[in-house]
Amino acid sequence: MGQSTHKLERWSSDIATLAAPGKVNAQARPESGGQVGQPRVLVVCPSWVGDMVMAQSLFRVLKARQPAVLIDALAPAWSLGLLECMPEVSEAFAFPVGHGELRLGLRKRIANQLKKRGYQQAIVLPNSFKAALVPFWAGIPKRTGWIGEMRFGLLNDARRLDKGRFPMTVERFVALAAGKGQLNWGDREFPRPRLRPSPESVRGALARFGLKSEKGPVLAVCPGAEYGPAKRWSAQRFGRIASDWIERGGQVWLFGSKKDRELTRQVDAGTGGRCVDLAGDTDLRQVVDLLSLAEMVVCNDSGLMHVAAALERPLVAVYGSSDPGFTPPLGEHCRVISAGLACSPCFKRKCPDGSYACLEEIEVSRVQREMVELLGQQENDAKK
Numbered sequence: 001m002g003q004s005t006h007k008l009e010r011w012s013s014d015i016a017t018l019a020a021p022g023k024v025n026a027q028a029r030p031e032s033g034g035q036v037g038q039p040r041v042l043v044v045c046p047s048w049v050g051d052m053v054m055a056q057s058l059f060r061v062l063k064a065r066q067p068a069v070l071i072d073a074l075a076p077a078w079s080l081g082l083l084e085c086m087p088e089v090s091e092a093f094a095f096p097v098g099h100g101e102l103r104l105g106l107r108k109r110i111a112n113q114l115k116k117r118g119y120q121q122a123i124v125l126p127n128s129f130k131a132a133l134v135p136f137w138a139g140i141p142k143r144t145g146w147i148g149e150m151r152f153g154l155l156n157d158a159r160r161l162d163k164g165r166f167p168m169t170v171e172r173f174v175a176l177a178a179g180k181g182q183l184n185w186g187d188r189e190f191p192r193p194r195l196r197p198s199p200e201s202v203r204g205a206l207a208r209f210g211l212k213s214e215k216g217p218v219l220a221v222c223p224g225a226e227y228g229p230a231k232r233w234s235a236q237r238f239g240r241i242a243s244d245w246i247e248r249g250g251q252v253w254l255f256g257s258k259k260d261r262e263l264t265r266q267v268d269a270g271t272g273g274r275c276v277d278l279a280g281d282t283d284l285r286q287v288v289d290l291l292s293l294a295e296m297v298v299c300n301d302s303g304l305m306h307v308a309a310a311l312e313r314p315l316v317a318v319y320g321s322s323d324p325g326f327t328p329p330l331g332e333h334c335r336v337i338s339a340g341l342a343c344s345p346c347f348k349r350k351c352p353d354g355s356y357a358c359l360e361e362i363e364v365s366r367v368q369r370e371m372v373e374l375l376g377q378q379e380n381d382a383k384k
Contacts, residue, residue, distance in 0.1 A: 044124040045075035047099040049303025052079050054170040056193040059088035061177040081285025085195040111137030192330040193310035197289045205289035213293045219245040219252045222299035224260035228349025230321035235263045239270020240364045314374040320359040321346050335370040
């Protein structure tokens with residue numbers, strides 16, 4: 001997605017500068033400057049959009065348990081705009097180490113700078129060995145996370161994951177807020193992610209792309225899925241959904257990254273070029289702003305699905321090789337469609353036999369039925 005500067009980037013740090021000895025180029029939000037003795041927690045955040053959204057449930061639990069706590073996030077640079085919509089986060093730092101990269105020297109320099117901030121606890125959400133290095137080198141007294149890649153020593157509050165008790169990713173994140181022996185979040189009673197974009201930012205995004213929500217109800221279509229084609233429903237079928245919506249007086253906005261441009265082009269072609277194709281032109285914060293205006297969202301199991309759910313948008317999500325029981329959309333008005341074949345979920349990026357039957361068996365009419373039911377439900381709720 002494109003690059004732009006947001007308020008969060010002005011009060012957060014590109015941690016490439018944190019690597020310079022003696023400098024912490026970050027300023028707290030004015031309303032959360034901190035007081036002497038105020039508890040501060042560092043959360044090492046995940047590298048996927050959907051997981052980042054689900055991390056907000058952990059932030060909300062930490063705040064509910066200890067309202068005075070200041071929560072700092074060490075996170076990928078692309079996520080800063082997303083974190084700005086999470087009021088629980090006090091400060092955010094862009095971590096300049098890519099997914100899968102080691103760069104031990106840089107991690108050590110970052111740890112030396114974070115050491116000065118006086119954290120009482122670090123919670124490490126990724127399961128990799130290297131994700132636990134910065135909190136360890138920063139000397140943070142309590143370092144919490146799942147054992148993952150045998151991280152004994154790096155984590156001194158390491159937990160053994162019971163996948164049967166915590167089948168969902170969000171449950172695994174939230175459980176880390178509890179002390180050992182107090183993991184009582186397996187009953188799904190956890191606060192759901194709720195992104196809160198500012199009205200000013202939403203107006204700015206509309207102006208930036210020359211959009212007007214009053215032109216007609218907005219259908220947001222997100223045809224991509226970073227994981228691979230086994231999670232992507234047919235672009236032609238998305239196009240049929242979009243065309244029908246336009247024929248009924250609505251407008252369709254297409255979302256995705258630069259990698260999704262061919263998919264969104266195909267969706268747009270299915271409507272005769274009547275969509276607004278935003279793929280690759282927006283940064284993640286602008287996507288959040290514009291998705292917040294959608295009357296309906298149709299998508300795959302993707303990061304943008306989780307964003308839309310956290311914005312409390314009605315959505316219909318198509319699942320292929322993935323498991324809706326593991327990473328479902330966490331919204332009140334979400335419908336999940338899965339073919340339920342014996343071979344799924346296989347969690348493969350590409351279909352092993354090339355048929356993609358788990359996606360091909362999901363018809364356009366089935367998605368449209370779910371859309372109609374959701375819209376009816378919205379109307380009924382509005383009358384109450």
